[in-house]
Amino acid sequence: MAEAQSVSQSKDTTRFIETxxxxxxxxxxxxxxxxxxxxxxxxxxxxxxxxxxxxxxxxNRQVGIFGVSTAQVECSFEIPTDDADNPLLDTTGxxxxxxxxxxxxxxxxxxxxxxxxxxxxxxxxxxxxxxxGGLGFYLNTRQIQQAEVMRPQWSFELTKRFAGGAxxxxxxxxxxxxxxxxxxxxxxxxxxxxxxxxxxxxxxxxEVVNDGEYRGRYGFEYREExxxxxxxxxxxxxxxxxxxxxxxxxxxxxxxxxxxxFSLLPVNLG
Numbered sequence: 001m002a003e004a005q006s007v008s009q010s011k012d013t014t015r016f017i018e019t020x021x022x023x024x025x026x027x028x029x030x031x032x033x034x035x036x037x038x039x040x041x042x043x044x045x046x047x048x049x050x051x052x053x054x055x056x057x058x059x060n061r062q063v064g065i066f067g068v069s070t071a072q073v074e075c076s077f078e079i080p081t082d083d084a085d086n087p088l089l090d091t092t093g094x095x096x097x098x099x100x101x102x103x104x105x106x107x108x109x110x111x112x113x114x115x116x117x118x119x120x121x122x123x124x125x126x127x128x129x130x131x132x133g134g135l136g137f138y139l140n141t142r143q144i145q146q147a148e149v150m151r152p153q154w155s156f157e158l159t160k161r162f163a164g165g166a167x168x169x170x171x172x173x174x175x176x177x178x179x180x181x182x183x184x185x186x187x188x189x190x191x192x193x194x195x196x197x198x199x200x201x202x203x204x205x206x207e208v209v210n211d212g213e214y215r216g217r218y219g220f221e222y223r224e225e226x227x228x229x230x231x232x233x234x235x236x237x238x239x240x241x242x243x244x245x246x247x248x249x250x251x252x253x254x255x256x257x258x259x260x261x262f263s264l265l266p267v268n269l270g
Contacts, residue, residue, distance in 0.1 A: 002075075016050050016077040025069045034063045037071035047087035050077040057087055083159060083215070092189075092270030093158030093218070101150040107232065107239070114244055114251075115145040144232065144239035155202075155221045158267035162214045168206070170266070171216045175204040177260055178218075182227050184259035189268040197226040197255065199262060218267050229256045 002018035009015070022040040025033045038061060050056040060076040080086035080094075088094050109115050123136040162171055178201040187194040200221045207215040232239040233250035243250040 013079045014053065014056060016053070016056055018044070018075045018077070020073045020075065021066065022071045022073055023069060025071055033065060033071055037063045037073055040073075043073060044075050044077075047091055053077075053079075055079050059087060088270065089159065089161045089215075093160040093267035095269055096157050096159075098155045098157075100153055102153040103148060104151045105146055105148050107144060107146050107230065115147065116142050116241075116243075117145060118142050142241035144241070144243045146239075153221065153223075155219065156269075157217050157219045158269070159215055159217045160267050161209075162216055164212055167216075168214050171204065171206050171214060174216070174218075174265065175206075178262070178265065179204055180257065181260040182257045183262040185261065185263070187262040187268070189270060191269045194222065194262075195226070197228060197257070197259065198223055200227050200257065201260070201262075216267075218265065227257050229254045 003021050004019040006017045007014065008017075020040075020043055022037040022043075025036050043061070044050075044058045046058050046061065048058045050058070056077040056079050058075055058077050059080070062074045062076075064072045064074075066072040080088075083089055083094050086094050107114050118140045119138050120140060121138050123138075162168065181201055182197045183194060183199045185196050187199060200223070201218065202221050203217075203219040205217040205219075207217070209215055231252050231254060232243060234240075240250050
């Protein structure tokens with residue numbers, strides 16, 4: 001437990017500083033005692049959330065000798081304002097969310113049922129006698145309906161730091177393996193589980209920060225109903241009146257995206 005606490009707030013961030021005293025250090029060299037203190041049980045690790053404010057992360061730990069066998073450790077927590085200061089850049093990745101609306105054609109209503117209507121009337125209701133003299137009538141004729149709607153679309157990106165040639169090679173390999181594919185199985189992280197085929201990897205961007213550091217940004221689009229495609233048997237541009245009666249008649253669901261194991265990615269929603 002922290003021996004002392006302080007909080008400071010600026011226009012940019014809120015910073016917590018917690019002070020711990022680590023006892024029982026036995027190494028005779030003071031410099032080694034500093035490292036020994038950092039590995040003590042109970043100290044918050046870099047990137048861990050503050051218990052009072054989950055968005056504030058441990059960004060710095062400073063050790064000073066205090067007495068013969070005791071060290072004082074100050075742990076600083078703050079809300080990251082820049083990716084370079086965020087320790088998640090080296091672990092799960094820094095996450096950003098986006099949301100909006102996209103246009104989509106659908107045969108189903110808000111409850112997931114196929115939309116249909118019935119009609120009673122004559123052919124002449126469609127083709128006036130002065131234009132077409134055909135005969136015939138419709139009696140409770142059912143027709144499946146298609147609508148263009150606006151759907152909410154949720155997307156997110158995860159940015160991570162990579163080092164050296166090995167890091168660059170990993171980014172290129174991931175781009176070849178994952179872009180344009182959906183998760184083959186449930187993608188599980190500590191904060192959320194994405195069901196199979198609900199996440200589509202849309203892009204992986206590589207930014208060169210300096211000669212030895214790269215930033216990889218992994219982009220994803222999420223659809224709760226999966227990225228599978230529902231198709232109808234149609235004639236003259238119309239679905240049959242008995243579509244899906246019995247279930248599956250004239251209706252099929254197809255997996256149109258290749259899959260990959262997203263659990264092997266170096267990023268996730270931690």
